[in-house]
Amino acid sequence: xxxxxxxxxxxxxxxxxAERIPPVRVAVIDVGSNSVRxxxxxxxxxxxxxxxxxxxxxxxxxxxxxxxxxxxxxxxVELADVGKRxxxxxxxxxAERIETIVxxxxxxxxxxxxxxxxxxxxxxxxxxxxTAEDEGCLAWEGAVSAxxxxxxxxxxxxxxxxxxxxxxxxxxxxxxxxxxxAGALRVTRQLLARERPSARDVQRARAGVHELLDxxxxxxxxxxxxxxxxxxxxxxxxxxxxxxxKLESLAQAIVERGASVVTQGLDITPARTETLxxxxxxxxxxxxxxxxxxxxxxxGVREGAALALARIESAAA
Numbered sequence: 001x002x003x004x005x006x007x008x009x010x011x012x013x014x015x016x017x018a019e020r021i022p023p024v025r026v027a028v029i030d031v032g033s034n035s036v037r038x039x040x041x042x043x044x045x046x047x048x049x050x051x052x053x054x055x056x057x058x059x060x061x062x063x064x065x066x067x068x069x070x071x072x073x074x075x076x077v078e079l080a081d082v083g084k085r086x087x088x089x090x091x092x093x094x095a096e097r098i099e100t101i102v103x104x105x106x107x108x109x110x111x112x113x114x115x116x117x118x119x120x121x122x123x124x125x126x127x128x129x130x131t132a133e134d135e136g137c138l139a140w141e142g143a144v145s146a147x148x149x150x151x152x153x154x155x156x157x158x159x160x161x162x163x164x165x166x167x168x169x170x171x172x173x174x175x176x177x178x179x180x181x182a183g184a185l186r187v188t189r190q191l192l193a194r195e196r197p198s199a200r201d202v203q204r205a206r207a208g209v210h211e212l213l214d215x216x217x218x219x220x221x222x223x224x225x226x227x228x229x230x231x232x233x234x235x236x237x238x239x240x241x242x243x244x245x246k247l248e249s250l251a252q253a254i255v256e257r258g259a260s261v262v263t264q265g266l267d268i269t270p271a272r273t274e275t276l277x278x279x280x281x282x283x284x285x286x287x288x289x290x291x292x293x294x295x296x297x298x299x300g301v302r303e304g305a306a307l308a309l310a311r312i313e314s315a316a317a
Contacts, residue, residue: 025052026309027090028302029083029100029123031115033062033108033160033185034229034271036079038086039302040093043310047145049303053093057082058271061105062161062185070111076118083122097313098125101305103135104161104183132179135301136164140174142304143225143297151222156286157300158228160185160275163213163282165290167221176219182212184230184279192278199255202281209281216289224292227300229272230279235296236266237276243293247284251277 023044030037040053059078064071071079083100090098100119106112106129119127130138139157149170157164161183168174191205226234238246253262254277263273287294 024310024313025094025096026306026313027087027093027095027098028305028309029086029090029098029119029125030302030305031061031079031083031100031102031105031119033065033104033162033183034058034060034275035160036082036086037302038089039306040090040095041303041306043306047307049142049145049299049306053089055086055089058269060160060185060271062108062183063189065105065108065161066186066189070109071105071115076114079115080118080122083119087123087125097309098123099305099309100125100127101138101301102127102129103301104159104181104186106130107132108161108181132162132164133177135162136166136177136179137174138304138308139164139227139301140166140168140177140304141307142299142301143227144170145303145307146297146299147225149223152219154218154221154224154290154292155297155300156224156226156231156283156290156294158226158230158279158282158286159183162186163286165216165218165286167218178216178218180213180216182209182282184275184282186278187212187282188275188278191281196258197255197277199252202251202255202277205278205281206285209285213282213285213289216286218290220291224287224290224294225297226283226294227297230276231283231294231296233263233266233268233272233276234280234283236268237263240296241293242283242287244284244287247280247287251280251284254280 027040035058038055042050140155143155154167163182164179166174167176191208
């Protein structure tokens with residue numbers, strides 16, 4: 001599948017970025033199933049994204065989306081408070097353009113319009129609900145822009161509510177994009193109900209993940225990057241490059257010792273620790289389907305959105 005460019009202009013061709021993107025300061029507020037994140041960045045003429053400020057709040061909107069099918073009033077109030085604070089900080093950092101991107105919560109909640117309205121009022125800036133394909137393409141561009149890569153590159157963007165896989169090259173951009181509702185938080189709630197799952201529970205969850213990823217049959221890239229909070233956490237636990245065997249061993253260690261023990265002393269939040277096993281099983285299955293080891297990417301969807309915002313600002317100048 002190839003993603004179509006969204007009407008808002010959040011996605012464009014990654015080629016010739018050095019010529020088309022002037023130095024510009026932008027801010028992206030990323031509303032996901034696990035957390036809401038802020039990135040304020042300066043996008044250079046060569047297309048590189050330099051971080052100026054970053055922030056994160058765990059709201060777990062995905063819990064409401066999974067249990068209720070909508071985001072509840074309490075979470076919307078919390079979301080408004082975070083959105084207002086992040087927008088205020090972005091303006092204090094002199095961001096020339098601010099945009100809020102909503103990922104899985106906007107696709108999996110019946111009241112996506114309320115999410116948009118809440119964020120619009122709180123941030124006084126554009127709000128875009130990304131399609132799954134757009135999210136995959138932005139994650140691909142953000143990851144690839146941060147590294148010098150030759151040949152085909154696969155980017156796996158594992159969030160709390162969904163997982164996107166995009167494959168392409170620097171000359172073509174992403175040409176194959178696929179998404180499934182197999183995020184780390186969603187898999188944890190749906191397939192790993194017990195706080196300390198047994199080996200049998202994990203085997204059942206693996207089968208469930210296999211079903212959730214039905215139809216994901218990508219070409220095998222030369223390089224595969226994994227981005228998102230779960231990938232970064234896994235990098236702290238098992239190293240920056242991991243394949244099926246290493247992830248299987250980690251899942252076994254979590255069953256035997258518990259996730260909190262496995263992550264002890266590694267600067268991984270309790271919220272991330274709670275969903276680490278679910279995310280491990282998803283990335284294990286994706287690595288198997290890609291027939292590749294995954295490397296932790298340095299950037300992702302927020303950096304991709306920052307590049308796109310810089311192009312919009314350049315065009316408007």
